Amino acid sequence: MHGILNINKPAGKTSRDVVNIIQRLVRPAKTGHAGTLDPLATGVLVCPVGHGTKLIEYVQRMPKTYEACFLLGRHSDTEDIEGEVQLLADPPQPTLDEIEAVLPSYLGAIQQVPPAYSALKVAGQRAYDLARQGKEVELASRLIEVYSIEILAYDYPELRMRIECGSGTYIRSLGRDIARDLGTEAVMSELVRTAIGCFRIEDAIHPDDQLSRGTIVAALQPTSLAATQLPQVTVDHEEIVRLAQGKVIEPAVPDSAEEVAAMTTAGELVAVLVPGKEGGWRTTRNFANDYL
Structure with missing residues (x-):
């Protein structure tokens, strides 16, 4: 019971809900997930099982692709329709050309302030817990990477976009910032994660199916x-x-590599290797015993 599950998370369930369903079926093997989706969101939730749980950070590094819908001219404390949505008084209605003109400034490595309603911790407490108590939440901006943004459809107030980005990007906050550059506000009404690296929504299984x-x-x-x-x-x-x-080996490794995957001739993962302190390459994730 070792591997990786590609789950299509339904709306209304938390990522933890999905993990709990899988955990009951795979015990005593462990499971987890590699990237939270809010209850509003649907789509790819990668759930490693057994040895796969030791590789969560490598899945988290993979680029993620989302399709999101934003409603312009609206504000919400949660930055999506889960919060209290307020219509702005006579907001501007940007044209498609105006929207396309601001998107290039959101490509590449950029700074983003995460939403107050997030799982990030402030002084040891979850930001969303503090926000729900009515406390002021100030989160520092952090560096994220956005690889591409494509407008899929626009019919005011509804703006649909496809976004490919790195780990740690809040899509609702990206919509918030783009809208503010246009002199208005926006709330996210839909979010589908269509891929994490090679894990695609077309190949995902649904947790509401007859899982066993x-x-x-x-x-x-x-x-x-x-x-x-x-x-x-x-x-x-x-x-x-x-x-x-637990010994080091000396494989032929690319000069610039800081980490490599050691594979069998059949393409199975034996270990993840990093440079040893005294030369050679040592394991940082080790599954070698499975191949003896």
Whole structure:
């Protein structure tokens, strides 16, 4: 029971709800998820199982693709329709050309202030807990990366966009900032995560289907998919034995690599390797014993 599940999270369920459903079926194996989706949002929720849980951070590094709908001329304390939505008095109605003109400034590495209603911690407490208590929440801006933004449809007040971005990006806050650049406000009304790296919504299973331990086993994808963003090296049996013993190996690694995925000749993930202190490459994630 080791691998990665690609789940299509339905609206109304938290990411934790989905993990709990899977956990009951895969025990004693562990599970988790690699990137929270709010209850309003739907789409790809990657849930590693067993050894896959040791690779969550590598899935989190993968680019994410979203399709979002924003309603212009509206404000919400949560930045989406889950909060108290207020219509602005006589807001401007930007043209499609005006919207397209501001989008380039949101590409690349940019600073973003996360929403007050988020799971980030402030002095040890969740920001959304403080916000719900009516307390002022000030979150520092942080660096995010946006790879592409495409307008899918625009019929005021409804603006639909496809966004590809890195980890830590709040899509509702991106819509907030774009709207403010246009002299108005916006709330997010829909959000679908269509992909995380190679995990795509077309291949996802639905947690409301008749899930069982058997259907989960059948749907598990190999843990090697979590390491597709890393340079890869092939290791032989002797090297696998050394890795299982906690020893370093000396594979042919690209000069610029800081981390590599050690693979069997069949393309199975043996370990994630980092440079050893005294030369060679040592494991930081080690599954070598599974191949002996």
